[in-house]
Amino acid sequence: MTMTHSETKAARISGIRLGYRFNIVGMVGLSIILCWALVAIFAPLIIPYPVGEIADLDYFGPMSRDFWLGSDYLGRDMLSRILMGARYTVGISLAAVTIACFSGVVLGMIAAVAGGWLDTLLSRFLDALNSIPSKLFGLVVVAAVGSSIPVLILTLSIIYIPGAYRFARALAVNINAMDFITVARIRGESTLYLIRSEILPNIIGPVLADLGIRFVFIVLLLSGLSFLGLGVQPPYADWGALVRENIGGLPFGAPAVMFPSLAIASLTISVNLLIDNLPQKIRDRSE
Amino acid sequence: MANLVEIRDLKVEATTDSGRRVEIIKGVSVDIADGEIVALIGESGSGKTTIALTLMGYARPGCRIAGGSVSVAGKDMMTLSEKQRARVRGTEVTYVPQSAAAAFNPAATIMDQVIEVTRIHGLMSPDEARARAVELFRALSLPEPETIGSRYPHQVSGGQLQRLSAAMALIGDPKLVIFDEPTTALDVTTQIEVLRAFKSVMKKGGIAGVYVSHDLAVVAQIADRIVVLKGGEVQEVGTTEEILSNAKHPYTRELLSAFEPKPREAADAAGTAPAPLLKIENLVAGYGPSQTDGLPLVRAVEDVSLKVEKGRNLGIIGESGCGKSTLARAIAGILPAAVGKIVFDGKELGRSARERTRDQLREMQIVFQYADTALNPAKSVEDILDRPLVFYHGMNAKARSVRIDELLDMVRLPRNLRHRRPAELSGGQKQRVNFARALAADPKLILCDEITSALDTVVAAAVIELLKELQRELGLSYIFISHDLSVVEAICDEIVVMYGGRKVEDITPAKVKAPHHPYSQLLFSSVPKLDPTWLDGLEQDPELVRAYCRR
Numbered sequence: 001m002t003m004t005h006s007e008t009k010a011a012r013i014s015g016i017r018l019g020y021r022f023n024i025v026g027m028v029g030l031s032i033i034l035c036w037a038l039v040a041i042f043a044p045l046i047i048p049y050p051v052g053e054i055a056d057l058d059y060f061g062p063m064s065r066d067f068w069l070g071s072d073y074l075g076r077d078m079l080s081r082i083l084m085g086a087r088y089t090v091g092i093s094l095a096a097v098t099i100a101c102f103s104g105v106v107l108g109m110i111a112a113v114a115g116g117w118l119d120t121l122l123s124r125f126l127d128a129l130n131s132i133p134s135k136l137f138g139l140v141v142v143a144a145v146g147s148s149i150p151v152l153i154l155t156l157s158i159i160y161i162p163g164a165y166r167f168a169r170a171l172a173v174n175i176n177a178m179d180f181i182t183v184a185r186i187r188g189e190s191t192l193y194l195i196r197s198e199i200l201p202n203i204i205g206p207v208l209a210d211l212g213i214r215f216v217f218i219v220l221l222l223s224g225l226s227f228l229g230l231g232v233q234p235p236y237a238d239w240g241a242l243v244r245e246n247i248g249g250l251p252f253g254a255p256a257v258m259f260p261s262l263a264i265a266s267l268t269i270s271v272n273l274l275i276d277n278l279p280q281k282i283r284d285r286s287e
Numbered sequence: 288m289a290n291l292v293e294i295r296d297l298k299v300e301a302t303t304d305s306g307r308r309v310e311i312i313k314g315v316s317v318d319i320a321d322g323e324i325v326a327l328i329g330e331s332g333s334g335k336t337t338i339a340l341t342l343m344g345y346a347r348p349g350c351r352i353a354g355g356s357v358s359v360a361g362k363d364m365m366t367l368s369e370k371q372r373a374r375v376r377g378t379e380v381t382y383v384p385q386s387a388a389a390a391f392n393p394a395a396t397i398m399d400q401v402i403e404v405t406r407i408h409g410l411m412s413p414d415e416a417r418a419r420a421v422e423l424f425r426a427l428s429l430p431e432p433e434t435i436g437s438r439y440p441h442q443v444s445g446g447q448l449q450r451l452s453a454a455m456a457l458i459g460d461p462k463l464v465i466f467d468e469p470t471t472a473l474d475v476t477t478q479i480e481v482l483r484a485f486k487s488v489m490k491k492g493g494i495a496g497v498y499v500s501h502d503l504a505v506v507a508q509i510a511d512r513i514v515v516l517k518g519g520e521v522q523e524v525g526t527t528e529e530i531l532s533n534a535k536h537p538y539t540r541e542l543l544s545a546f547e548p549k550p551r552e553a554a555d556a557a558g559t560a561p562a563p564l565l566k567i568e569n570l571v572a573g574y575g576p577s578q579t580d581g582l583p584l585v586r587a588v589e590d591v592s593l594k595v596e597k598g599r600n601l602g603i604i605g606e607s608g609c610g611k612s613t614l615a616r617a618i619a620g621i622l623p624a625a626v627g628k629i630v631f632d633g634k635e636l637g638r639s640a641r642e643r644t645r646d647q648l649r650e651m652q653i654v655f656q657y658a659d660t661a662l663n664p665a666k667s668v669e670d671i672l673d674r675p676l677v678f679y680h681g682m683n684a685k686a687r688s689v690r691i692d693e694l695l696d697m698v699r700l701p702r703n704l705r706h707r708r709p710a711e712l713s714g715g716q717k718q719r720v721n722f723a724r725a726l727a728a729d730p731k732l733i734l735c736d737e738i739t740s741a742l743d744t745v746v747a748a749a750v751i752e753l754l755k756e757l758q759r760e761l762g763l764s765y766i767f768i769s770h771d772l773s774v775v776e777a778i779c780d781e782i783v784v785m786y787g788g789r790k791v792e793d794i795t796p797a798k799v800k801a802p803h804h805p806y807s808q809l810l811f812s813s814v815p816k817l818d819p820t821w822l823d824g825l826e827q828d829p830e831l832v833r834a835y836c837r838r
Contacts (some may be wrong), residue, residue, distance in 0.1 A: 186619055213346045
């Protein structure tokens with residue numbers, strides 16, 4: 001019974017007046033993500049040293065007044081590199097996840113509504129795509145075409161389209177079986193109307209949650225590709241590349257290898273915290 | 288402690304997502320003596336199931352028992368620990384759920400599930416338990432009591448499954464059994480057998496029972512006393528005879544009067560239109576791949592012909608699985624018919640909805656049984672009613688807004704409801720919105736597929752009244768599909784009885800044409816009456832029952 005009390009209280013404290021309930025964990029996640037987004041936008045203005053400049057005389061330097069997060073294996077300022085790295089990690093992942101989820105969800109809904117041969121064709125094709133290991137696919141494409149930011153974005157989104165498709169299709173098939181879809185069909189509605197106005201509003205919650213998870217996967221895969229040297233090319237580096245460059249500092253406990261890892265962890269964990277605690281609309285309006 | 292069950296001043300409350308507290312049960316006191324069956328009756332949301340569950344010391348998630356006491360056989364269920372409660376459940380108090388089909392594990396045999404209770408509580412050896420279960424199967428007049436236990440849940444019928452779930456409840460030798468609407472999902476012909484089995488077992492064992500239902504006629508057959516509930520408060524308590532013959536509380540009278548069928552006044556004979564509005568000839572529809580003769584593998588509707596005159600109503604009745612809903616879907620073009628002609632308003636319609644023009648689609652609307660799934664939960668009432676107006680009539684925003692107000696007035700809903708979503712409406716309100724959407728198209732014919740069967744008696748009666756009024760005002764025709772004879776009699780000029788995909792009889796109630804076909808006779812005699820002696824006095828030809836009931 002005490003639990004009910006504390007829950008009620010917490011809901012009141014964090015309940016915003018807009019009619020949404022947003023708990024404290026979700027807010028923490030959101031603010032960390034916003035911080036990183038701001039950093040990505042304003043990075044060139046706030047970095048203390050240019051990214052490529054070798055500023056420290058020592059390599060794997062410790063944290064100091066001049067170099068807040070120490071220096072890397074060439075003596076470059078880590079803080080500047082991490083701040084600039086946010087642009088690549090956040091930017092590429094965001095673009096890739098948007099493309100992947102948009103195409104996957106739209107295709108999934110079309111397949112669910114249309115059914116028949118179109119559904120079979122799309123599903124089998126994307127299943128086949130799904131069967132290729134993602135890192136291997138990335139390696140092959142980047143090795144064949146060369147690494148550039150558009151190639152990276154497209155490769156990452158193609159890798160994650162089948163998952164988004166499967167997820168959206170599974171949800172849409174359930175909605176498609178409901179009577180209100182039948183009503184809309186015998187009203188004579190088009191497929192576009194069905195997916196946009198009848199199905200999408202009912203699956204948007206889980207789809208957004210899925211988008212969050214997929215964003216995290218993409219950050220990790222991008223970091224993985226960069227770690228293998230196939231991601232963002234030097235002198236620029238995303239966070240995964242920063243870890244790889246400085247992996248030699250691990251035995252010395254150099255901050256240069258810890259902080260990019262922490263940056264990756266903070267972003268991915270806060271995205272997960274946010275999507276697990278998305279603001280919920282309060283349906284009880286009797287008060 | 289004279290009584291087996293003593294509920295004193297019970298209060299149950301829930302917390303909503305905005306942190307507001309709602310009292311669901313507001314101080315209810317009920318006593319149940321040994322061997323007595325007490326019915327809790329009331330509309331949905333009246334708290335009848337919530338009270339029944341507190342007898343097991345259980346409150347559904349989000350709810351909590353806020354005050355009062357519930358004592359069963361001298362034990363106060365409030366003060367027991369969770370472990371002690373678990374010991375009481377299944378041995379002293381047991382529960383028969385509404386949907387037995389959902390309560391059985393499809394992957395285990397029936398016998399294993401029935402004797403599970405004895406295993407959990409260590410009551411007897413598995414062999415003894417099996418012998419006892421077979422005894423119970425026999426007492427509940429299940430077919431092949433020796434071997435039915437080795438079947439899986441999908442291999443027995445709905446009525447049998449419901450009796451098997453009673454066997455599961457009875458095997459632990461309980462003092463009190465809670466029946467939560469156990470026959471609501473069954474056909475009337477099946478319901479009789481299940482009620483009889485329950486009644487004889489309970490009487491023989493001298494077991495006390497709580498029977499939760501919204502159907503007064505069913506309750507009248509089985510209960511000794513009736514407790515009428517509304518809004519979490521007791522309205523009236525009395526013996527079954529008292530309540531039925533001498534109800535004091537206005538709400539009880541309302542319940543009783545909702546049950547009285549009001550036969551439809553004979554439509555004016557002068558209104559015989561030259562051509563029928565809808566004419567169906569030799570319709571065949573079904574499921575599965577089509578065979579070499581061009582017919583589907585499973586034919587749910589076989590060779591049905593019927594016609595609907597303008598401004599008159601046709602009722603289609605039959606038990607579940609008789610093909611009545613498939614017929615409606617074939618007429619609406621959702622499931623294209625394999626063979627047959629559908630002539631609507633003088634023109635032959637395409638078999639599939641895709642082949643019909645927008646105007647043809649507009650003039651024939653269908654209203655589904657479950658308003659919960661027929662309304663998009665993500666849209667407001669306004670948006671739901673808005674779409675047909677844009678789609679069929681191309682009205683501008685202002686005209687639409689006016690029309691939505693008119694439609695809400697027509698179905699007797701307050702105008703301020705237009706901003707709500709379906710989840711914020713009651714069952715009856717949802718069904719009205721569902722109906723308003725069909726009206727928005729300005730149809731000539733509305734197919735009503737079991738639209739009242741998910742509603743309570745009082746609400747259903749109100750919806751039927753509404754349909755009649757709208758017919759007078761707008762000159763609509765209805766095809767009314769139902770398994771509930773009293774509903775169909777109340778609104779239809781003609782009744783078609785279906786069995787096994789075929790039309791077996793045409794009846795015109797206005798001409799007091801009694802059913803001739805044996806199945807119709809069986810169906811008509813199976814509808815429970817508000818008379819406590821009806822079940823005991825009912826005699827049906829066993830030959831007929833065997834021929835037509837898949838019990």
